[in-house]
Amino acid sequence: MSSRRSRQSTSGVSRISDDQIIELVSKLRQLLPEIRDRPSNTVSASKVLQETCNYIRSLHTKVDDLSERLSQLLATIDADSEQAAIVRSLIM
C-alpha cells in the first residue's frame, strides 16, 4: 500500500532491523511444540503462523476445560469433609 510508505517517512520512529525480526520469529518457533525441532529453512512463514494459531487455540480450549473441571469439582465436593473445607476456602 503506497499510503504506508508516505506515513513511514513522517512518523520518525526507528526502523526494525531484519535481524530483530528473525530473532523474534525464531523465539516464536522455539515455543511451538510442532515445529521447534525442524531447521529454520524448511519452515515457511505461513506454517509458523498456522502453528502459532493452532497452539493458541489449543491453550484457550485447555483453559476453558480446566475452568469447567474446577467448577464441577466444587459442585460435587463432599460438603462435610475437612479436606473439602480446605479446598473450598482456597478456591472459593
Add this chain to the structure above:
Amino acid sequence: MRPPSLLKQEFLKKWIMGLQRCSSTKKNMNILERKKAIKLSADVAMASSRNGTTCWSRALIANASKDGNDKHLVEQILGPESERLIVKKVSIGALVCNKRIRSKKILKRSCGIRRTRKCVPQVALASSIAKWLVRKRTQVLKSLIPGGEFMNEVCLIKETLDYIISLRAQVDVMRSLASASEQVNHS
C-alpha cells in the same frame, strides 16, 4: 524474561485472591456462573501480572470491562489495582503500540523463503499463494491475540510471544490446582 516459576506464583496469588473476592460478594453461584468467574479471574489475573506493560494485557482487561455486569466482576477481581489497570474512555487502538514497519516481506524473509529472480508463471503463482497464506494467517492470529487487530506485524509477534508464555503458565497452574483438588476430594 522472568523465570516461569515466578510468573506462575504471581498468577496463582492473584487468581486465588480474585476468586475469593468474587465469592465473598456472590454466594451460591450455579455451575455456569462459577465457571465463568473462575475463567474470568484466571484471565484477569494473567493480564494483571503484566502490570500494564504489554498491549494484550491492557486489551484483555479493557475487553473484559466492556460489559456492564462483567466490569463489576473485573473490578472485584482486581481490587485496589482496578483504578490503575482499567483504562476508561480510551479506544483500544490507542492502547496498542504505534511503531510503523516496512512491509510483510520482512516476516517472510526471516523464515527463509527463497526469492525468485525470474517471473516464471508457476513460480509467480506459488509465491502469490504464499503471500496470500501469510496475509490470511496473520489475520487469524490478530483475531486470537487480545487487541491484535490494532497491531502491526512486529508488535504482533512480540505480543504473541508474551501471550503464549502467559497462557502456558496459566494452564499449568490451573491444571495443578485441579489435580490437587481432585486428589483431596478422593482421599
